[in-house]
Amino acid sequence: MAKVLYITAHPHDETASFSMAAGKAFIEEYKTVNPNDEIVAIDLYKENIPHIDADVFSGWGKLQSGSAFDALSAEEQAKVSRLGQLSDQFVGADKYVFVTPLWNFSFPPVMKAYLDSVAVAGKTFKYTAEGPIGLLTDKKALHIQARGGFYSEGPAAELEMGHKYLSIIMNFFGVPSFEGLFIEGHNAQPDKAQEIKENGIARAKDLAHTF
Secondary structure, eight states, rough: OOOEEEEOOOSSSSSTTTTHHHHHHHHHHHHHHHSSSEEEEEEETOOOOOOOOOOOHHHHHHHHTTTOGGGSSSHHHHHHHHHHHHHHHHOOOEEEEEEOOOOTTBBOHHHHHHHHHHOBTTTEEEEEEEEEESTTTTEEEEEEEEEESOOOOSSSGOOOOOHHHHHHHHHHHHEEEEEEEEEEEEOOOGGGHHOOOOOHHHHHHHHHHOO
């Protein structure tokens, strides 16, 4: 039995978002194909995702200097403990499904905050004399992304930073398998938007059988 984190970063649901529609189709089909797997849905717009701020750095500094957890302020305790929960949950999963739109050439900022929360030395990677090494070498990941324009090829491909960043961070964590499913062009070709959406949903369902 595998544990799957279904991580969404969109304020809208599947009725208004192409990425969420494909994501929902994927995860429902995945459940059908893998009925014994555990699916944990993480809606980043509804979760408490602390930013790494002055409280966090102060709390970490106190702990590293040998202070007890009780010596941290209430704000430091809340943020540091929550970040620990998020990173432990991430490490404890076997598969990751990220669902995002392409906004301003990247993903919504809450996704960056989440990735920061799980990029923890000793958990997802470690430092060595030869440089950092990823520790999640037995995981796999998928990114489902909707793009209103066309970014798969040509000059626009250089502008897409959301999937590129996820690819870099998954490689940094040592994740050996990272796939991307892209639904694109529905804003550029509104007359074909429904066709593009249906095609994306069909591809998502197909991918659920091999992920």
